Amino acid sequence: MSIPVSELHAASYRARQVPAPTEVVDGVWAIPVPLHGSALRYVTVFLIDTADGLVLIDAGYDHPSCWQSFQRCVGSIGRRVDAITAVLLTHNHPDHVGFADHLRTVSGAQVVMGRADDFATMRQRRGGFLQQLRAALELTGAPPEVVDAMYADAVEVAVHDESLRLDHAPAGETTFRFGDVTLLAVPTPGHTYGHTVYFDTRGLVFTGDTMMAEGPTQLAIVSRPDDDPAADLFRSLARIRALDAGIACPAHQFPYRDVAARVDELTALHRGEVEAVRDLVRDGDGAWTLAQRMTWKKPWAELGRGTQRFHLMHALALLRTVDTGPLLSPAAGRRTSSPAATWAAPPAGGA
Numbered sequence: 001m002s003i004p005v006s007e008l009h010a011a012s013y014r015a016r017q018v019p020a021p022t023e024v025v026d027g028v029w030a031i032p033v034p035l036h037g038s039a040l041r042y043v044t045v046f047l048i049d050t051a052d053g054l055v056l057i058d059a060g061y062d063h064p065s066c067w068q069s070f071q072r073c074v075g076s077i078g079r080r081v082d083a084i085t086a087v088l089l090t091h092n093h094p095d096h097v098g099f100a101d102h103l104r105t106v107s108g109a110q111v112v113m114g115r116a117d118d119f120a121t122m123r124q125r126r127g128g129f130l131q132q133l134r135a136a137l138e139l140t141g142a143p144p145e146v147v148d149a150m151y152a153d154a155v156e157v158a159v160h161d162e163s164l165r166l167d168h169a170p171a172g173e174t175t176f177r178f179g180d181v182t183l184l185a186v187p188t189p190g191h192t193y194g195h196t197v198y199f200d201t202r203g204l205v206f207t208g209d210t211m212m213a214e215g216p217t218q219l220a221i222v223s224r225p226d227d228d229p230a231a232d233l234f235r236s237l238a239r240i241r242a243l244d245a246g247i248a249c250p251a252h253q254f255p256y257r258d259v260a261a262r263v264d265e266l267t268a269l270h271r272g273e274v275e276a277v278r279d280l281v282r283d284g285d286g287a288w289t290l291a292q293r294m295t296w297k298k299p300w301a302e303l304g305r306g307t308q309r310f311h312l313m314h315a316l317a318l319l320r321t322v323d324t325g326p327l328l329s330p331a332a333g334r335r336t337s338s339p340a341a342t343w344a345a346p347p348a349g350g351a
């Protein structure tokens with residue numbers, strides 16, 4: 001259980017409301033921006049006062065209501081959006097990169113995001129979002145009509161403008177100095193391949209979607225033979241723990257204090273999932289077969305197709321970690337075939 005920095009912020013989250021802006025520590029503001037029509041309800045962006053202007057962590061959705069709400073909140077704490085000199089993005093999801101480009105136009109802010117999440121890099125290595133999803137669905141061994149239906153659902157709702165240009169795209173740990181404030185960009189893949197947390201050396205870590213206050217971390221979509229997002233996440237969590245931050249500032253839910261304990265809790269949760277899959281899976285199973293055998297909140301057949309797709313992607317990621325088990329612990333290997341061989345040729349038609 002995470003210890004909230006602000007009881008009020010946590011209480012608003014639990015009451016399913018959008019919290020008001022709160023000062024996390026002197027000169028660092030949490031600004032929840034509403035996400036209309038989303039189960040997440042809001043994304044929290046963080047504004048940092050520095051001698052070199054304001055630094056913003058993440059940038060909500062690309063929607064006029066998000067931008068207006070953000071502007072209003074910034075005004076309510078006595079700051080101005082045109083004083084923002086840098087936008088540090090934790091990762092390339094639409095609820096995080098949203099108005100970054102617009103902000104650059106308004107204030108001239110520099111836009112920073114991890115190299116592997118940069119659209120130009122990602123397109124070369126993995127293709128656009130829909131191509132990645134298609135590849136992932138085909139890797140699950142689901143029947144072609146299921147793959148087609150799940151893909152068609154995503155095409156309908158995917159409104160991700162894949163054109164954001166970055167001013168900096170760090171590929172390794174990189175220090176950014178803004179007057180008196182130092183922020184270390186730390187690559188933390190797991191939720192996406194280029195996810196980056198930003199460590200404020202005064203003792204805060206901005207964790208994006210890698211480590212919320214409660215619950216699991218959504219794993220990245222597996223679309224290449226060498227992808228293993230859960231293993232990435234375990235390494236990333238260990239790195240975050242070693243930063244020894246006193247406060248974690250996630251993009252959803254609420255900021256909290258017990259960072260090391262939360263790292264341990266989250267690591268145990270996902271290791272438990274990997275172990276459960278290891279026990280459940282039979283040789284030759286694809287993620288489609290496995291997902292139907294796993295325990296979800298409702299029986300598989302009663303889940304909506306969107307929820308099934310979400311769980312299917314999670315099962316695919318966990319299965320990949322089971323297949324590459326020796327990377328995690330020497331005794332953990334289950335299969336005799338190589339992961340590439342297993343995944344290059346999912347059973348025709350699945351099941």
Ligand SMILES: [Zn+2]
Pocket residue numbers: 091093191209
């Ligand atoms: Zn995300």
Ligand SMILES: [Zn+2]
Pocket residue numbers: 043093095096209251252
């Ligand atoms: Zn998010």
